[in-house]
Amino acid sequence: MAIPNDFLNVLINKLGEEHVSVDPLEKLVYAHDLAALPKSVKLLFDTTPDAIVRPESAEHVAEVIRLANEYKIPVIPRGGATWGFGGTVPVRGGVVLDLTGLNRIVHLDEEHGLLTVECGIVWEDIMRFLQKTCWELPVYPSSALSSTVGGWAATGGIGYGSLKHGPFIKNVVKATAVLPDGRAVMLDDNSDPSLSQLFGSEGILCVFTDLTLKLVPKSEAERPFMASFSSLANALMAAQEVLRLTSPHSLVLRTFGFTRTKDYVNPDAYFFGCFTGYKHAVDKYYLTLEEVVNRYRGYLAPEDEAGREWEERFYTLRVKKWGPSILGNEFIIPVPKILDMVGYCWQLGSLARLDVEVEVMFVSRDRALMFQLFLCDERKSIRYLTEAAITKKVLEAAIKAGGKPYGYGLWNFPFMEAAEPEKKRELESLKRALDPQGVLNPGKTIGAELALGLPLPGRLYGMLMDGVWFLRKVV
Ligand SMILES: Cc1cc2nc3c(=O)[nH]c(=O)nc-3n(C[C@H](O)[C@H](O)[C@H](O)COP(=O)(O)OP(=O)(O)OC[C@H]3O[C@@H](n4cnc5c(N)ncnc54)[C@H](O)[C@@H]3O)c2cc1C
Numbered sequence: 001m002a003i004p005n006d007f008l009n010v011l012i013n014k015l016g017e018e019h020v021s022v023d024p025l026e027k028l029v030y031a032h033d034l035a036a037l038p039k040s041v042k043l044l045f046d047t048t049p050d051a052i053v054r055p056e057s058a059e060h061v062a063e064v065i066r067l068a069n070e071y072k073i074p075v076i077p078r079g080g081a082t083w084g085f086g087g088t089v090p091v092r093g094g095v096v097l098d099l100t101g102l103n104r105i106v107h108l109d110e111e112h113g114l115l116t117v118e119c120g121i122v123w124e125d126i127m128r129f130l131q132k133t134c135w136e137l138p139v140y141p142s143s144a145l146s147s148t149v150g151g152w153a154a155t156g157g158i159g160y161g162s163l164k165h166g167p168f169i170k171n172v173v174k175a176t177a178v179l180p181d182g183r184a185v186m187l188d189d190n191s192d193p194s195l196s197q198l199f200g201s202e203g204i205l206c207v208f209t210d211l212t213l214k215l216v217p218k219s220e221a222e223r224p225f226m227a228s229f230s231s232l233a234n235a236l237m238a239a240q241e242v243l244r245l246t247s248p249h250s251l252v253l254r255t256f257g258f259t260r261t262k263d264y265v266n267p268d269a270y271f272f273g274c275f276t277g278y279k280h281a282v283d284k285y286y287l288t289l290e291e292v293v294n295r296y297r298g299y300l301a302p303e304d305e306a307g308r309e310w311e312e313r314f315y316t317l318r319v320k321k322w323g324p325s326i327l328g329n330e331f332i333i334p335v336p337k338i339l340d341m342v343g344y345c346w347q348l349g350s351l352a353r354l355d356v357e358v359e360v361m362f363v364s365r366d367r368a369l370m371f372q373l374f375l376c377d378e379r380k381s382i383r384y385l386t387e388a389a390i391t392k393k394v395l396e397a398a399i400k401a402g403g404k405p406y407g408y409g410l411w412n413f414p415f416m417e418a419a420e421p422e423k424k425r426e427l428e429s430l431k432r433a434l435d436p437q438g439v440l441n442p443g444k445t446i447g448a449e450l451a452l453g454l455p456l457p458g459r460l461y462g463m464l465m466d467g468v469w470f471l472r473k474v475v
Helices: 005-015 025-031 058-071 121-128 150-155 232-245 256-262 279-297 303-314 315-322 335-352 381-388 390-400 411-420 423-433 457-471
Strands: 051-053 074-080 095-098 103-110 114-118 174-176 186-189 207-214 221-229 249-255 270-279 325-334 357-361 368-377
Touching: 005 051, 005 058, 025 051, 051 221, 051 315, 058 074, 058 095, 058 121, 058 174, 095 335, 103 121, 114 121, 121 150, 150 207, 221 232, 221 279, 221 303, 232 256, 232 270, 232 279, 232 335, 270 279, 270 303, 270 315, 303 315, 315 325, 315 357, 325 335, 325 381, 325 390, 335 357, 368 381, 368 390, 381 390, 381 457, 390 411, 411 423, 411 457
Parallel strands: 051 095, 074 095
Antiparallel strands: 103 114, 114 207, 174 186, 174 207, 221 270, 249 270, 249 357, 325 368, 357 368
């Protein structure tokens, strides 16, 4: 869509020229997120924004949204663009709101361990700031080096530390957000709408502008661990036993290609993680871990090696070098179903002749976040398009197994009806109430829209995916 010059002029007048860009090269960069888009997607969606706006304050955000409402222009919030589900990708042009300029630390309440930050701050900057204090973050995503706090509030909120401290939402006290009509509101458990109603709404219901995070006192001791196993089944049973008998800060299991990057003793599967807390408890847990690893005939890596793996926990995508591209998806899955799901991904991989990598981050004793990556090559565009349909097969199987997609955005929207029908109804009703003009991040999460503003029914999208999956046999 072409946005009216009038709109751009008013925007520039209000925010200043330095905050608005219509540079063609920049528009190309903002037309996608971390995931590589098959070229044919451009036939369905107008992914190129008409302008990029870089607000520096919550007032700027409110100003842009109020104006967009007046002119009915889509506004697409964007943090670090590390979420690969198309949440920051425009579907019919509009304005991409780059929030990374709202990156200040607002206030540290040293006494109560509360930290207020602006939404566009990157997690790593918070970690660096906290080094000088006696507090640390209870939870953070493994994309902490480049993703923003607001981006995590808008998406899943499960990451390192969630096993011990719960999901991100349990560690946020309050937030400030701009609603789709341009009103700035404070959100907590008692507000209307409440923080939990808007948390995880994938940028379709509000723009978070600042958040107050709970911190935890720095741990007295920290002991990373890593163990490799000659079979995935053994690694999985050992991991479950560790979860039953100890209380790790985090526990992540990886298979296949992840091990290709290193010279491990057992190449099939390994897990790593960290015990944190009081020294006596951490040491006791470590002894228990040793017993469990022995029982399942695993190999416990030396502690310096485990320490290195823990340090490198932010580099999940190093497997990309085997690709050169990846087709990934994430879902929450009951722990007893992990083995079947890995087997199924493997089967699909061999059908499509693609290598598969799997990472499982345990969220609790019963549930895990499973991240599967198919290694492929986006430069072979027709083949890549047909391979992209593999993620539909995986999600269908995950839902059947009692799981649910970890996010919806643009690519997973057809699955919400089957996986979380009640959540979908609630989001639809909030969307109608808060954003009747459909200005904020249209065509995502609860339904997609084509470039011309026409709705794309989930079933049609599903049929298209099935069609291209079938085509893979001939290309
Ligand atoms: C290597 C790697 C590791 C990852 N590990 C994890 C992990 O451990 N846990 C996890 O949950 N995810 C993980 N992710 C996915 C992603 O990094 C997270 O979801 C992250 O929190 C997204 O933040 P972002 O700033 O990049 O958001 P973006 O990708 O910019 O945006 C994501 C969505 O949120 C919306 N949005 C962004 N900012 C705001 C805001 N301020 N207000 C309202 N809506 C907003 C956007 O419109 C979009 O729909 C990982 C990704 C990678 C590449």
